Amino acid sequence: MTTVLLADDQALIRAGFRALLDAEEDLEVVGEASTGQTALAQARALRPDVVLMDIRMPDGDGIEAATALLADPGLTATKVIMLTTFELDDYILDSVRAGASGFLVKDTEPEELLRAVRAVARGDALLSPSVTRRLLARLAAARPAAPRPAADIQALTGREREVLALVGRGLNNAGIAARLFITPLTAKTHVSRIMGKLDARDRSQLVVLAYESGIVTAGSAQDDGPGR
Numbered sequence: 001m002t003t004v005l006l007a008d009d010q011a012l013i014r015a016g017f018r019a020l021l022d023a024e025e026d027l028e029v030v031g032e033a034s035t036g037q038t039a040l041a042q043a044r045a046l047r048p049d050v051v052l053m054d055i056r057m058p059d060g061d062g063i064e065a066a067t068a069l070l071a072d073p074g075l076t077a078t079k080v081i082m083l084t085t086f087e088l089d090d091y092i093l094d095s096v097r098a099g100a101s102g103f104l105v106k107d108t109e110p111e112e113l114l115r116a117v118r119a120v121a122r123g124d125a126l127l128s129p130s131v132t133r134r135l136l137a138r139l140a141a142a143r144p145a146a147p148r149p150a151a152d153i154q155a156l157t158g159r160e161r162e163v164l165a166l167v168g169r170g171l172n173n174a175g176i177a178a179r180l181f182i183t184p185l186t187a188k189t190h191v192s193r194i195m196g197k198l199d200a201r202d203r204s205q206l207v208v209l210a211y212e213s214g215i216v217t218a219g220s221a222q223d224d225g226p227g228r
Contacts, residue, residue, distance in 0.1 A: 002121040007039035008054040036060030070099030163190040168210025
């Protein structure tokens with residue numbers, strides 16, 4: 001059973017999400033919060049598998065709450081999905097950098113919401129790699145971050161740097177395997193090792209790190225077609 005905490009200042013949004021999630025046999029809403037501080041307190045008390053966190057809330061917004069939550073050593077197993085009204089919200093990149101697994105717009109289709117919660121609970125990427133790539137390329141180009149410390153990247157082997165570059169360009173494990181002439185299982189192993197070395201929670205963070213390290217640039221990300 002995957003447990004979910006809903007954090008949104010609109011009661012109607014929370015009620016709709018609860019009805020949808022609780023109707024599924026493998027999903028259970030264990031709590032609700034209407035402010036950032038309440039969301040953080042609820043997460044610490046309930047330790048849910050997934051938190052659906054609104055970006056804009058009173059008393060500590062969703063970014064602040066997610067940053068504190070994901071830095072809490074007692075909540076390392078909890079994943080966060082940020083909720084936003086606008087697909088290109090300026091705060092999305094900050095959310096992923098803080099450790100959130102990605103984002104959803106609030107008017108997303110019910111099937112997409114369910115798929116996203118299950119995917120994040122499994123530790124998979126929330127968005128399709130191509131969508132993540134295009135979004136973060138635009139945001140990174142608009143607001144570049146400080147470069148990732150070289151020591152972090154130097155911990156990677158040559159092959160791992162190749163794999164990180166392909167993750168940053170939006171390829172999934174099968175696409176990476178085809179590009180490097182390895183098996184999908186080997187590609188998955190490389191990705192897992194990279195996540196461990198760079199202290200990344202999921203592939204969404206690896207995409208950000210690929211840009212921040214300079215391994216992938218917004219221009220080079222356009223070289224690969226979507227959905228590979």
